[in-house]
Amino acid sequence: MTTTDTPGTTAPQDPQDGSAPADEGARRLPALKEMTRDLGLVVALVALLVIGVATSGERFLSVANLMVILQQAAIIGVISIGVTFVITAGGIDLSVGSVLGLATVWATTLATQTMAQDLHWLVMVFTALAVGTAAGLVNGVVVAYGRVVSFIATLAMLVAARGLAEIISDRKTQIVRVDPFLDTFRGDLLGIPVIVWIFLVVAAAGWFLLNRTTFGRRTVAIGGNPEAARLAGIKIRRHTVMVFALSGLTAGIAAVMMIARTTAGTSTNGYLYELDAIAAVVVGGTLLIGGRGTIVGTVLGVLIFSTLTNIFIQNNLSISAQSLAKGAIIVGAVLLQQRFAARSRSS
Amino acid sequence: MVTVDSASAPHPPQPLLRMEGIVKHFPGAKALDGVDLEVLPGEVHCLLGQNGAGKSTLIKTLAGAHRPDRGEIVMDGEPVVIGSPTAALELGIATMYQELDVVDGLTIAENIFLGHELAQGGVLRRRETHARTRQLMSRLGHPELSPSREVGQLSSAGKQIVSMARALSRDAKLIVMDEPSAVLDPEEVDNLFRVVEAVQAEGVAVIYISHRLEEIRRIGDRITVLKDGRTVATNLAVDEVSTAEVISLMTGRDVATDFGGASAGPQGEEPLLEVDGLSLAGVFEGVSFTVRPGEIVGLAGLVGAGRSEVLETLYGARRASAGVVRVRGRDLPRGSVPAAVSAGIGLAPEERKAQGLLLDEPVFRNITLSTFGRFARGGLLDERAERRAATEQIEAMQLAPSDPGRVTRTLSGGNQQKVMLARWLVHGCSILLLDEPTRGVDVGARAEIYRLIRRLAADGSAVVLVSSELEEVLQLSDEVLVLADGRVVHQGPAADIDEHRILDLVMEGTHA
Structure with a gap:
């Protein structure tokens, strides 16, 4: 990301310049609104925890179980940050799940080759990243320079990355036995x-990048009003490539976590993760049409879904019932958001 | 071409910007066809021209958003190529667009510094950004606008101020302002002019586009007039040129616009459309009028007076809070577009492109959009019948080109408007609501639209017309309603009132 340092305005200082006292109250407003939105998610999460305790008692609230929830949230969570x-x-x-699978296969193939026994495990990590x-870069280039709609471009990557993973692995699961890696x-x-x-x-890091850097600012601008962003001198295509590369990178990070958790690389890793990630992002409050994103919301969205999954598992409920509940939550959350948006517009 | 040569001055300063022979073609549309422009340092150079004369294309060329096909641009004596918005900004050209150039989801400060953020190693310097924003806002006379306000919550005027602050925040040598006063109230315009004078004193040049001649007299130095993509006069001193002269340069003729002759007048006494005490809470109140077949009723007033909303409410697109709409003596249900359409009401909206037309579809599909059910047999569309019906209208309206299969986007504004009207005629609408029917239509084609409206009325339609151009309302209408702040401040025959009186009424209304 380039940094632009601008020389001061040529303007003379206005005598009445300085801090306006009326400013403080107004400054808190957007932050407050953001918080109330996130607050809704926190309330939902707490409600789920209460349900968990009510149905599974102490076992649910045990540190071990909470860690299970967090561990389950972690992989989807990392992907969701990129998708945000x-x-x-x-x-x-749409390609993040497949790219994750491909990255696990590629990295574990490297690690399980006999000739690679002397390689440091970090090589495996770097390979996944x-x-x-690289997959993200390809997505970005196709979208930005090939002018292909991102839905289609990443749908193609979804299919292609899965195929490539099958070719590389010959549809076999590769077990990783690199102890230092697993220990770490x-x-x-x-x-x-x-x-x-x-x-x-x-x-x-995602929060910082989105809220405190030129990169994040420009990402919001491109999503909110691409023409305005272009006229403001932002290099839209280059930026778009970087955004997709970032998403690919988080899929790579998630791949490393996946290998660690399952000790294996297989082409089916990350199957349908893209949908979980998109659901978490949208439930978290990021606008699907772009122009507004929240990392805190995404994290809460991920936690809500993994808590829900855990409750279902604890109570021996079927995966199918779980999917049904997830669907209801997605629709409900988006409906609530729209209400909220409509009200804040009219006020 | 009328040229007042500045070489006659004792020491001609080197121009900051010189554009020569700029040509730009778009597929299906002529845009610029030889534009010359010269701007001196520290001057306010006014760019005048009708809608469609090429002003917007010209400033987009300067801003790096369009690349000219031909022509030369010289900045500070050096020939330059402005290949991108970034290149323009680097040359010191900042542009304030009329619209489109703010991001609603970002704050005021974020919008102002978008693309040239105050940052170190990519990390934003928020405190400094906010301090600089506060400076800029107080310089613009708005210290109360907090840097962290979201731009989406601001009014159009507020957004315009942000846009202005952004242009100032760039280290610009030349600021291009595209109709900055269009959404500003008089006080804001005064603020704007103060700022313009201040930057001018620092040697910054301004290209100022406005339709308001009195503004140009107040702050302008020299004038360049564009017509049909060409410079027809340049470097006219503001003090030495008369309004009549400017107008005749812009229109290219001295005679008044042809409004299609006198009105044939209403046919019979039985009203086709009756509006009684129509109100939309918080927008307009107590609007009553009747329209007989053959009659044209005009709604005049400033933008924001509620004129468009009256039409939309009539049409059922907004739900009236009080009042009745009657067609041929029968009450229409409130807030129902289907009921209005089946009663024979057709609306040609102001934002044709956004609200009325499917631009990428062929002309004939747009014409049959509200009636295609009629051309279907067992759910299958009979495209030949559709084309036939459309062709009939195309011929009646002298649409050019007359190919019904042509993509609507490639038509001129005037012809797009005709497509819109044709749709309602195929539908058999007898009550036509026209919102700014000549917006984006060039002067030559306007007369055609006027004749068309006259003819529709003569054929027995009832027409309700909204226009910002007072002359248009006065010349076309039989009866005129003047709205100010959502209230009818005058109602009567068009022959009994003139432009000055309407302006008086509108001004009084807004201050009441």
Whole structure:
């Protein structure tokens, strides 16, 4: 990302310039609105936790179970951070699940070759990240320079990446037995699984990137009003490529976490994860048409879904019932958001 | 071409910007066909021209949004190529567009510094951004607008101010302002002019586009007039040129517009459309009028007075809060477009492109859009019958080109308007609501639209017309209603009132 340092305005300073006292109240307003929106998600999450306790009692609230919820949230969560950027920029990325699968296959293939036994495990990690980023770059180039709608471009990648993963792995599951790798990523740090730490770090970095950097600002602008962004001198195509590459990178990070959790790479890894990620992003409050994104919302959305899954599992309910509930939550959340948006517009 | 040569001045300053022979063609439309423009440092150069004369294309060329096909641009004595918006900004050209150039989801500060964020290593410097924004806003006379306000919550005038602040925030040598006063109230215009004078004193040049001649007299130095994509006069000193002269340059003729002769007048006494006490809470109140076959009723007033909303409410697109609409003596249910359409009401909306036409569809499908059910047998569309019906209208309206299969987007504004009207005629509408029927239609084609409206009335239609151009309302209508702030401040025969009186009424109304 380039940084533009602008020289000061040529204007003389206005005598009445300075901080306006009336400003403070107004400044808090958007933040407050954002918080009330996130607050709704927090309430939903707490309600789910209460339901969990009511139906499964102590077992549900045990530290071990909460860690399970977080671990389940972690992989989808990391992907969702990347997808948040793509959606905020007005696009969609359907390929993240497949790219994750491809990255696990590619990295584990490398790690299980006999000739690769001397390679440091970091090479495997970098391979996964590179594969993810490269796939994202391809998406971005096709969307930005080929002018293909992102839905189609990433749908093509979804299919193609899965195919490539099958070719590379010959549809076999490759078990990773690199102990230092497994020790690092399957371990705990301060009582919290490393995988969860990765999620937290990626989420924090994503928040910072979206809210505090030129990159994030421009992402919002491109999603909100591409013509305005272009006229403001933003290089839209280059930026779009970077946004998709970022999404690919998070898929690569998620691939590393996946290998660690399952100790395996297989072409079916990450199957339909793109839908879970998009659902979490949208439920979190990021506008599907672009122009507004929230990382905090995405994180809460992911947690809501993984908590829901956990409750269903704890109560031995079927996957099918779980899917039904997920569908209802998605529609309900979006309906609520629209109400909220309509009300804030009219006020 | 009328040219007042500045070389006669004792020490001609080097022009900041010189554009020569700029040509730009778009598929299906002529845009610029040889434009010359010269701007001196520190001057306010006014660009005048009718809608469609090429002003917008010209400033987009300057802003790097369009690349000219031919012609030369010289900035500070150096020939330049403005290949992108970034290139324009780097040359010191900042542009304030009429619309489109703010991002609703971002705050005021974020919008102002969009694309040239105050940042270090990609990390935003928020405190500094907000401080600079506050400076800019107080310079523009709006210290109360907080940098962290979301732009989506601002009025059009507010957005215009943000846009202005953005142009100022760039280190610009030349600021292009495209009708900045269109959405501003008089006080804001005063603010704007103060700012223009201040930047002018620093040697910054301004290209100012406006339709309001009195504004140009107030702050302009020199004038360039465009017509049909060409410069017809340039470097006219504002003080030395008369309004009549400017207008005749813009229109290219001295005679008044042809409004299609005198009105044939209403046929019979039985009203076709009766509107009684129609109100839309918070927008307009107590609007009553009747329209007989053959009669044209005009609604005049400023933008925002509620004129378009009256039409939309009549049409059922908005739900009236009080009042009755009657067609041939029968009450229409409130807020139902299907009921209005089946009673024979057709609306040609102001935003043809956004609300009325499927631009990428062929002309004939647009004409039959509200009637295609008639051309279907057992659910299958009979395209030949559709084309036949459309062709009939195309011929009656002298649509050019007359090919019913042509993509609607490639038609001129005037012909698109005819497509809109043709739709309602195929439908058999006898009550036509026309909202700004000549917006985006060039002067030559206007006369044709006027004749068409006259003819429709003569054929027994009732027409309700909304237009911002007072002359248009006065010349076409039999009866005129003047709206101000949602209230009818005058109602009577068009012959009994003139433009000055209407303007007086409108001004009084807004201050009452």
